[in-house]
Amino acid sequence: MEDGALTSDWLGAFNAVPRELFVPDLMWPGKAKGTGTGQGDALDRNENPEAWFEAVYSDVSLTTQWDDGQHWGTGKGRTPTCSNSQPSMVFSMLAALDVQVTSRVLEIGTGTGWNAALLSERVGPSNVFSVEVDEENAKAARERIESAGYRPTLIVGDGFEGYREGAPYDRVLVTAALTEVPHRVIGQVRTGGVIVAPYATTYGGEGVVRLTVQRDGSAVGPFVSSSAFMRLRQQRQKRRHVREYLGGKKWPADGVQSMTSVSPELIGDWLPMFAIGLQTQGVFPWAENYDDGSYTLWLRDTAVTSWATVGYEPGREEFEVYQSGPRDLWDEVVVAYLRWDAQGRPGFEQFGLTVDGETGEHTPWLGSPDHPLRIVD
Ligand SMILES: C[S@@+](CC[C@H](N)C(=O)[O-])C[C@H]1O[C@@H](n2cnc3c(N)ncnc32)[C@H](O)[C@@H]1O
Numbered sequence: 103m104e105d106g107a108l109t110s111d112w113l114g115a116f117n118a119v120p121r122e123l124f125v126p127d128l129m130w131p132g133k134a135k136g137t138g139t140g141q142g143d144a145l146d147r148n149e150n151p152e153a154w155f156e157a158v159y160s161d162v163s164l165t166t167q168w169d170d171g172q173h174w175g176t177g178k179g180r181t182p183t184c185s186n187s188q189p190s191m192v193f194s195m196l197a198a199l200d201v202q203v204t205s206r207v208l209e210i211g212t213g214t215g216w217n218a219a220l221l222s223e224r225v226g227p228s229n230v231f232s233v234e235v236d237e238e239n240a241k242a243a244r245e246r247i248e249s250a251g252y253r254p255t256l257i258v259g260d261g262f263e264g265y266r267e268g269a270p271y272d273r274v275l276v277t278a279a280l281t282e283v284p285h286r287v288i289g290q291v292r293t294g295g296v297i298v299a300p301y302a303t304t305y306g307g308e309g310v311v312r313l314t315v316q317r318d319g320s321a322v323g324p325f326v327s328s329s330a331f332m333r334l335r336q337q338r339q340k341r342r343h344v345r346e347y348l349g350g351k352k353w354p355a356d357g358v359q360s361m362t363s364v365s366p367e368l369i370g371d372w373l374p375m376f377a378i379g380l381q382t383q384g385v386f387p388w389a390e391n392y393d394d395g396s397y398t399l400w401l402r403d404t405a406v407t408s409w410a411t412v413g414y415e416p417g418r419e420e421f422e423v424y425q426s427g428p429r430d431l432w433d434e435v436v437v438a439y440l441r442w443d444a445q446g447r448p449g450f451e452q453f454g455l456t457v458d459g460e461t462g463e464h465t466p467w468l469g470s471p472d473h474p475l476r477i478v479d
Contacts, residue, residue: 103161107190109197115223116193122158124216124246125186130165130178131157132188141165144176163188166214170335171238182332184239186214187277191329198298198312198326199273201225208268208290209233210261210299211277211334215243221275222252230254231268233261235335262336264290271295279308279331281339283321283455285462291315296323300331301455303379304339304386304404305435307372309450319459322471325450328372339404341386347402347409347426357411357424364436365421366399366414373449377442378435380453380466381475385431401431434478441476 108116127148130141147154157164164186168179196217201207205225212218212234221230232254234240240258247254257265261276262284269290276299283299291297295315302308310329313321333339348355366389369378375387384404391397396415402408408427415421423432442448448468456465456474466475 103190103193107193107197109193112193112196112220112224115220118223119216119219119250121186121189121216122155123250124214124219124243125154125158125164126166126214126242127154128176129154129157129186130182131160132162132164132185134160134162141178141182144178146176161188161190163191167236167239171236183335184213184236185332186216187331191327192217192220194327195275195277195298195310196220198310199275199296201273205229205272206268206270207231207273207275208265208271208287209275209277210264210287212240212243212256213277214239215247217275217277218243218254218256219247219250219252222247222254227252227254231257231265231271233257233259233265235260260336262286262334266290274298276300276334277331278334279329279337280334281337282462282464283311283313283457285457288313288315288319288321288457288459291321293317297321298326300329301325302331302333303376304384305375305379305382306387307374307376307379309376309453311455313455313457316459321457321459322454324452324454328376328450330372339386341388341402342406344400344402344409346406354411354424355426357409357426360423360425361420362412362423362432362436363420364439365419366397366412369435369439373447374439374442376450377448377453378438381438381441381478382434383477385429385434387435401435403427403429403431437478441478 145154165182167184170183173179206229209232212232218232264287270292272295274297279300279302297313301311308329309325310327311325313323315321388400389397399412401410408429410425410432413422454467
């Protein structure tokens with residue numbers, strides 16, 4: 103596990119709740135750091151126990167379900183929808199949660215049940231409430247948690263609603279990425295309580311935010327690390343096809359041509375994507391790749407009013423841009439990128455988020471809540 107992720111206060115729970123009890127026989131291990139992204143081939147405990155155990159005791163996430171359970175067999179599905187998360191991420195989020203022995207904790211996304219069992223060991227099962235939207239995942243998690251000897255309150259439902267019956271909570275741990283921190287959940291946390299959640303921007307990039315609930319009902323706090331979780335089921339974005347943006351015409355349709363000296367290569371990493379995502383509204387990228395290493399970066403807006411393309415070719419210093427619609431999406435993204443660059447390329451931990459208690463409005467900030475980020479328009 104990455105250095106420092108497992109803090110001494112979690113060591114006892116880590117030893118008492120072995121990960122192997124929470125991993126199904128068939129799973130798809132994530133690639134180890136530096137060897138690429140995504141999932142490797144399936145491992146079946148019955149066929150290859152050695153490799154299965156090696157993966158379970160590696161610092162990688164283990165995918166346990168694809169396509170909301172609509173995918174069968176040992177091949178990979180389209181979208182991973184449940185996993186036993188990477189241990190260093192599990193324990194760094196638990197460290198950020200900063201539980202006390204009597205903390206009342208709500209978990210959103212029971213998944214395989216490992217976190218709920220770890221929390222039960224640490225704060226006692228009667229203080230743990232965990233919500234899972236998928237019935238099959240919930241059933242399997244319950245069996246595992248109970249056979250490990252814990253009986254926390256397990257709920258099948260939409261975690262976006264929280265779980266009112268168990269409120270008020272001292273801590274909330276969300277283990278699926280949010281694009282919006284649920285207002286209702288904030289209302290179920292006592293003043294001074296903490297919410298730890300992966301927060302994803304529409305543009306891409308994601309970080310774990312640690313929000314403290316204030317007396318006025320708002321929730322405020324910094325990001326503590328980068329992350330890459332699967333989305334909360336109800337917050338997945340349905341992306342409309344490029345065709346719908348072109349209005350039946352062939353690209354570049356009515357797009358207005360220009361040139362840019364900002365390479366799309368500069369903005370493709372997780373951190374600049376996150377910084378751009380915090381400063382723009384409803385813009386998302388997609389790269390159409392070609393065999394020779396060139397690609398077209400497409401930008402579209404969620405309102406389906408505007409699109410832009412940037413043609414990347416290796417070795418060039420200027421790139422052709424087309425923009426169409428009321429929003430100049432490439433120009434917006436460039437402004438957001440250049441602001442971040444001019445600020446000295448701040449990391450995840452320098453950003454933070456305020457969620458208004460009354461309106462639910464989300465305001466990202468840099469350095470402190472007094473310095474909200476300007477949204478590019
Ligand atoms: C990364 S897994 C959680 C890992 C888990 N904490 C563990 O210890 O194994 C994400 C889980 O969130 C669940 N999920 C997605 N949307 C949800 C929602 N709206 N409410 C509750 N659970 C949700 C998924 O079904 C999936 O099981």
